Amino acid sequence: MQEIIRELIQPSDSKIVLCVLDGLGGLPFEGKTELETASTPNLDGLARSGACGLHIPVARGITPGSGPSHLGLFGYDPLKYEIGRGVLEALGLGIELTPRDVAIRGNFATVKYDGVRPVIIDRRGGRIPTEENRRIASRIREKINTIDGVKVSITSGMEHRFALVLTFPEPLPFGADDISDTDPQKEGKSPLRPTARRKEAEVVASVAEKFINLAADIIRDEKAANYLLLRGFSLYPGLSPFSEAYGLKAATTAAYPMYRGVAKLVGMELLEVADTSTKSEVETLKRHFKEFDFFYFHVKKTDSYGEDGNYWGKVKVIEEFDGFIPEILSLNPDVLVVTGDHSTPAVMKAHSWHPVPFLLHSSYTRGGGSLGFSERECLKGELGIFRATDVMTLILSHSRRLNKFGA
Amino acid sequence: MQEIIRELIQPSDSKIVLCVLDGLGGLPFEGKTELETASTPNLDGLARSGACGLHIPVARGITPGSGPSHLGLFGYDPLKYEIGRGVLEALGLGIELTPRDVAIRGNFATVKYDGVRPVIIDRRGGRIPTEENRRIASRIREKINTIDGVKVSITSGMEHRFALVLTFPEPLPFGADDISDTDPQKEGKSPLRPTARRKEAEVVASVAEKFINLAADIIRDEKAANYLLLRGFSLYPGLSPFSEAYGLKAATTAAYPMYRGVAKLVGMELLEVADTSTKSEVETLKRHFKEFDFFYFHVKKTDSYGEDGNYWGKVKVIEEFDGFIPEILSLNPDVLVVTGDHSTPAVMKAHSWHPVPFLLHSSYTRGGGSLGFSERECLKGELGIFRATDVMTLILSHSRRLNKFGA
Numbered sequence: 001m002q003e004i005i006r007e008l009i010q011p012s013d014s015k016i017v018l019c020v021l022d023g024l025g026g027l028p029f030e031g032k033t034e035l036e037t038a039s040t041p042n043l044d045g046l047a048r049s050g051a052c053g054l055h056i057p058v059a060r061g062i063t064p065g066s067g068p069s070h071l072g073l074f075g076y077d078p079l080k081y082e083i084g085r086g087v088l089e090a091l092g093l094g095i096e097l098t099p100r101d102v103a104i105r106g107n108f109a110t111v112k113y114d115g116v117r118p119v120i121i122d123r124r125g126g127r128i129p130t131e132e133n134r135r136i137a138s139r140i141r142e143k144i145n146t147i148d149g150v151k152v153s154i155t156s157g158m159e160h161r162f163a164l165v166l167t168f169p170e171p172l173p174f175g176a177d178d179i180s181d182t183d184p185q186k187e188g189k190s191p192l193r194p195t196a197r198r199k200e201a202e203v204v205a206s207v208a209e210k211f212i213n214l215a216a217d218i219i220r221d222e223k224a225a226n227y228l229l230l231r232g233f234s235l236y237p238g239l240s241p242f243s244e245a246y247g248l249k250a251a252t253t254a255a256y257p258m259y260r261g262v263a264k265l266v267g268m269e270l271l272e273v274a275d276t277s278t279k280s281e282v283e284t285l286k287r288h289f290k291e292f293d294f295f296y297f298h299v300k301k302t303d304s305y306g307e308d309g310n311y312w313g314k315v316k317v318i319e320e321f322d323g324f325i326p327e328i329l330s331l332n333p334d335v336l337v338v339t340g341d342h343s344t345p346a347v348m349k350a351h352s353w354h355p356v357p358f359l360l361h362s363s364y365t366r367g368g369g370s371l372g373f374s375e376r377e378c379l380k381g382e383l384g385i386f387r388a389t390d391v392m393t394l395i396l397s398h399s400r401r402l403n404k405f406g407a
Numbered sequence: 408m409q410e411i412i413r414e415l416i417q418p419s420d421s422k423i424v425l426c427v428l429d430g431l432g433g434l435p436f437e438g439k440t441e442l443e444t445a446s447t448p449n450l451d452g453l454a455r456s457g458a459c460g461l462h463i464p465v466a467r468g469i470t471p472g473s474g475p476s477h478l479g480l481f482g483y484d485p486l487k488y489e490i491g492r493g494v495l496e497a498l499g500l501g502i503e504l505t506p507r508d509v510a511i512r513g514n515f516a517t518v519k520y521d522g523v524r525p526v527i528i529d530r531r532g533g534r535i536p537t538e539e540n541r542r543i544a545s546r547i548r549e550k551i552n553t554i555d556g557v558k559v560s561i562t563s564g565m566e567h568r569f570a571l572v573l574t575f576p577e578p579l580p581f582g583a584d585d586i587s588d589t590d591p592q593k594e595g596k597s598p599l600r601p602t603a604r605r606k607e608a609e610v611v612a613s614v615a616e617k618f619i620n621l622a623a624d625i626i627r628d629e630k631a632a633n634y635l636l637l638r639g640f641s642l643y644p645g646l647s648p649f650s651e652a653y654g655l656k657a658a659t660t661a662a663y664p665m666y667r668g669v670a671k672l673v674g675m676e677l678l679e680v681a682d683t684s685t686k687s688e689v690e691t692l693k694r695h696f697k698e699f700d701f702f703y704f705h706v707k708k709t710d711s712y713g714e715d716g717n718y719w720g721k722v723k724v725i726e727e728f729d730g731f732i733p734e735i736l737s738l739n740p741d742v743l744v745v746t747g748d749h750s751t752p753a754v755m756k757a758h759s760w761h762p763v764p765f766l767l768h769s770s771y772t773r774g775g776g777s778l779g780f781s782e783r784e785c786l787k788g789e790l791g792i793f794r795a796t797d798v799m800t801l802i803l804s805h806s807r808r809l810n811k812f813g814a
Contacts, residue, residue, distance in 0.1 A: 027773060058812055059408060060793055061800030062415070065813035078813065079411070088814050348771065351811055353804040355789070375773055375789070385791040 001393060002075060002245050005402065009247040014334035014399040016248070016294045017285070018391075020073065021321060022066075022259075023303030024340025025054075025356040025375060027347050029311050034302075034346060035357060036374045037311075038318040042325035043338060043359065044372035051365040051398075052373070052381025054355035055388045057342045063353045069341035070262045072388030074296075075246070076239055083262070084177060084234020090163040091261020093155050097236045099171040102204050104164040105232040106154070107183075108136065108225035111191070118216070118227055120187050125160040126224035136225050137162055140215045147214070150207045154215075164230065166207055172235055175200035179208065181231035191229055204233065241267025242294065246396060251288060253281040254298035263296055276300065278317075282324050289331050297328075306344030307351075314346050329361075335399045336361040337391070338373070355385055362398040408800060409482060409652050412809065416654040421741035421806040423655070423701045424692070425798075427480065428728060429473075429666075430710030431747025432461075432763040432782060434754050436718050441709075441753060442764060443781045444718075445725040449732035450745060450766065451779035458772040458805075459780070459788025461762035462795045464749045470760040476748035477669045479795030481703075482653070483646055490672070491584060491641020497570040498668025500562050504643045506578035509611050511571040512639040513561070514590075515543065515632035518598070525623070525634055527594050532567040533631035543632050544569055547622045554621070557614045561622075571637065573614055579642055582607040586615065588638035598636060611640065648674025649701065653803060658695060660688040661705035670703055683707065685724075689731050696738050704735075713751030714758075721753050736768075742806045743768040744798070745780070762792055769805040 026033035057069040058078050067088050068078035083091075086103035097103060108125035111118035128136075133156045144152050151167035178197040184190065194212070196205040208230060216227050242250040244267075251269035254260050255276040264270060271288055274280040278299055285295055299321055305313035328336065338361075343354040357378040359370075370377040379385075383394070396402045433440035464476040465485050474495050475485035490498075493510035504510060515532035518525035535543075540563045551559055558574035585604040591597065601619070603612040615637060623634050649657040651674075659670035662683040671677060678695050681687040685706055692702055706728055712720035735743065745768075750761040764785040766777075777784040786792075790801070803809050 027771060028775070033773065059411070059800065060790075060797040061802075061804040061809070062411070063804065063809065063811045065811050068813035082813065085814050345771075352771070353809075354771075354773065376775055379776060379787070379789060379791070385793075 001389065002240070004405065005393060005396065006245065008402040008405060009396075010401060010403045011247070012399060012401045014293070014401060015289070015331070016335045016395055016399050017297060017328060017333045017337070018073070018295065018395065019297040019299070019336070019338045021299045021302045021318065021338065021340050023306040023342060023344025023351065025343025025345070025352070025354050026306070026314070027345035027352070027354065029347050033375050034311060034314045035318060036376070038315045038322070040318060040322040040373055042322045046325070046336070046338070046361045047359050047370045047373040047377060047381070049365065049367040050359050050361040051367070051383050052370040052378040053358050053383025054375065054378050054385050055339065055358050055391060056355050056385060057388045061353050063351050064342045065351070066258065066341065067262065069388070070259070073339070073341055073391050074266050075389055075392030076266070077389050081237055081239060083237055083265070085232030086163070086234040087236065088258065089157065089161070089232065090155070090165055091265070092258040093157055093163050094257040094261070095155060095163060095165060096264060097165070099236045099238065100168045101236055102166045102168075102172065102177055103234055104166070104208070104230045106162045106164045106228055106230050107160045108133065108162070109160070109191075109227045109229050110224050111227040117190055119190055120184065120227070122224070123183060123187060123229065127159045128224050130156065130158050132225065133157070133160060133162065136219055136222060140218055143218050144211065144214055147207050147210050152211055160225065164211070166204065172204070173200045176204050177201065177233040177235040179205045179233040182212065183229040183231050191227065194230060194233070208233070237265065239266050243267055246392060247401065248294040249292045250294040250296065251292040252296040252298065253284040254296060255281065256298070256300050259298045259300070268296060278321055278324055282327055285328065286331065302340070303344045306346050307349055309346050309349040311346035334362060335395055337395060339391070358383065358391070360394060360398060364398050408796065409647070411812065412800060412803065413652065415809045415812060416803075417808060417810045418654065419806060419808045421700070421808060422696070422738070423742045423802055423806050424704060424735060424740045424744070425480070425702065425802065426704040426706070426743070426745045428706045428709045428725065428745065428747050430713040430749060430751025430758065432750025432752070432759070432761050433713070433721070434752035434759070434761065436754050440782050441718060441721045442725060443783070445722045445729070447725060447729040447780055449729045453732070453743070453745070453768045454766050454777045454780040454784060454788070456772065456774040457766050457768040458774070458790050459777040459785040460765050460790025461782065461785050461792050462746065462765045462798060463762050463792065464795045468760050470758050471749045472758070473665060473748065474669065476795070477666070480746070480748055480798050481673050482796055482799030483673070484796050488644055488646060490644055490669070492639030493570070493641035494643065495665070496564065496568070496639065497562070497572055498672070499665040500564055500570050501664035501668070502562060502570060502572060503671060504572070506643045506645070507575045508643055509573045509575075509579065509584055510641055511573070511615070511637045513569045513571045513635055513637050515540065515567045515569070516598075516634045516636050517631050518634040524597055526597055527591065527634070529631070530590060530594060530636065534566045535631050537563065537565050539632065540564070540567060540569065543626055543629060547625055550625050551618065551621055554614050554617050559618055567632065571618070573611065579611070580607045583611050584608065584640045584642040586612045586640040589619065590636040590638050598634065601637060601640070615640070644672065646673050650674055653799060654808065655701040656699045657701040657703065658699040659703040659705065660691040661703060662688065663705070663707050666705045666707070675703060685728055685731055689734055692735065693738065709747070710751045713753050714756055716753050716756040718753035741769060742802050744802060746798070765790065765798070767801060767805060771805050
């Protein structure tokens with residue numbers, strides 16, 4: 001689709017706001033989903049006049065992680081493109097990546113030495129406090145900077161987790177991240193060597209192995225975190241930026257690092273937000289509204305409460321968002337979309353496969369199907385059930401940014 | 408999709424029952440379809456709380472045979488995989504096949520000899536009675552056992568039809584069944600030679616030709632059935648078994664040979680059933696419920712009555728099945744699906760292309776869309792219209808057997 005769209009793009013000064021309420025879709029609790037329980041007079045009004053439907057993030061019955069579900073919404077087929085686990089970890093820690101980087105998930109582990117051979121006692125290094133992690137990581141950082149001309153950066157995460165980024169002098173070829181994990185997945189075993197599964201990955205595997213050996217020497221005297229395990233070697237995914245793919249100057253008001261990271265991957269500008277509140281995002285949106293064509297607005301807490309099983313917390317976040325709709329509408333966007341990236345029903349305390357309610361407000365909708373904004377009302381909407389990869393095409397057409405296909 | 412699913416499978420002790428009412432979908436007669444006329448209080452209740460929709464067996468507007476429609480339901484794309492006509496014929500006669508077999512549809516024909524050249528007078532050998540067929544086939548069986556080390560088995564079907572299975576010492580390569588039919592499709596012509604259309608098929612074609620000549624000599628003195636025509640040469644399709652594809656220990660309660668055959672092809676255990684009644688299948692299901700993860704339950708008569716144009720007979724079979732729902736539910740399956748493999752509207756007296764009503768009962772459905780179980784009510788359900796190849800993914804997700812896709 002992206003290839004076809006690229007041919008059809010026409011210039012326009014229309015404005016687009018895509019609001020993603022993370023994990024928006026739900027399941028009934030005492031007969032009603034979170035969205036059905038929430039009092040959302042503004043969204044209901046938009047649903048009645050707008051184009052509603054439900055999108056399938058990846059495929060029917062497939063529960064997506066945040067990476068694939070955002071790729072889909074942004075029009076990059078998640079069955080074709082992949083954000084590797086290392087990249088996702090790095091994005092989550094606010095690291096900016098380029099095509100010269102390999103990103104790796106790491107964790108500190110506890111080993112004892114059987115002669116020179118390390119044997120894993122605790123794969124999670126006693127889940128050391130994050131503060132301890134920072135101290136140990138900085139010990140490594142002080143001593144290791146580059147290996148064989150490759151820049152090495154370790155960044156602490158929560159507890160025992162960290163991200164490792166290897167920055168090469170040149171962009172890396174496809175397959176350079178095809179390297180096995182070093183975590184043997186079992187205590188009592190020795191860590192594995194990072195092994196290249198194809199020729200293109202050999203240099204990367206060799207640098208990673210040297211790093212492990214050097215770093216393990218440095219932290220050998222630590223009690224709980226005296227070793228490192230690496231997994232999820234991954235390259236920067238080669239996504240064409242929004243400007244090229246859609247002719248859109250795009251920005252995000254998202255506050256959480258991972259979502260800012262995903263936005264960065266598709267070439268969006270990262271706007272400053274005061275804090276993680278919806279209010280701050282709205283303020284950022286207003287402040288920069290003139291500067292960009294497209295805004296990706298992200299509400300995290302619908303998902304967090306869903307994962308916690310906090311039905312009423314999720315209801316409240318939805319209601320709070322609804323309260324900001326008049327303020328967003330006062331900016332007069334040509335297209336306003338409200339949807340989720342996937343479902344996170346509070347009754348399941350987890351992401352799920354269920355289709356996600358979708359609402360598109362513009363001057364070019366038929367409307368009149370849905371009586372409000374909910375999973376069941378969206379079923380009656382003019383868009384029906386469709387794959388998330390269609391979202392960007394729908395947005396572009398409703399904002400009059402696509403020419404006719406063929407004559 | 409099967410490749411993706413394989414990566415996501417997680418162990419579970421959930422139980423799944425897939426009930427296929429053959430040819431379930433219908434068309435209105437005096438305003439109502441068979442399913443709308445049938446009194447189905449139990450299915451209606453499940454439809455109200457469950458996930459409903461309609462599936463498309465192969466593609467929009469395509470009327471499927473039983474082979475493709477079952478492949479689709481079981482998650483094997485019928486546009487990619489094929490159960491050859493010879494294999495289908497053999498399955499229908501209760502023959503078990505292996506990768507060493509070539510299965511062929513045959514029929515007895517009447518020829519007169521023009522010198523040594525046979526000329527076809529009746530392509531269907533006067534549609535001899537099945538008993539006559541058995542007698543003639545056993546004459547051939549007595550004389551021909553193996554040809555060039557290949558085991559030859561002829562099995563009588565109805566009237567003039569039979570199945571021929573050639574069993575080779577080794578599994579056959581792809582393409583070994585690419586052999587032209589010997590039926591010239593017209594009386595007054597000579598039968599054609601079985602001709603290999605590629606190298607891999609040459610040995611098979613040669614054995615088949617020898618068989619025809621030897622067998623024709625044996626039955627030369629028969630009046631009506633003194634010759635044989637072969638068509639639909641086909642190999643055992645290489646379908647990955649349910650255990651590998653989905654991590655499911657699967658079994659069927661189906662009673663009719665062809666459906667047991669299709670189940671066998673995907674590695675299901677064939678359970679003993681007393682007779683072809685729904686009652687017997689329910690008893691078998693109950694008896695073995697603890698032993699398997701997945702049960703394929705099959706009701707044949709909805710289709711048979713549909714093909715006969717017996718609207719009220721089909722209605723009655725549906726009502727009878729509805730009566731067994733409480734007994735099936737008392738087993739407490741995690742997922743219960745009720746659907747058809749295709750539509751067989753009594754008013755058409757034939758299979759048809761119409762989407763097939765689908766109902767999924769589990770703890771993880773939104774429900775509330777459909778007011779009952781019928782073609783038109785299923786349209787309002789949360790699943791919408793979808794391809795049959797999504798059925799297994801939906802079943803696996805609702806039975807919590809799939810991990811998240813990506814992070």
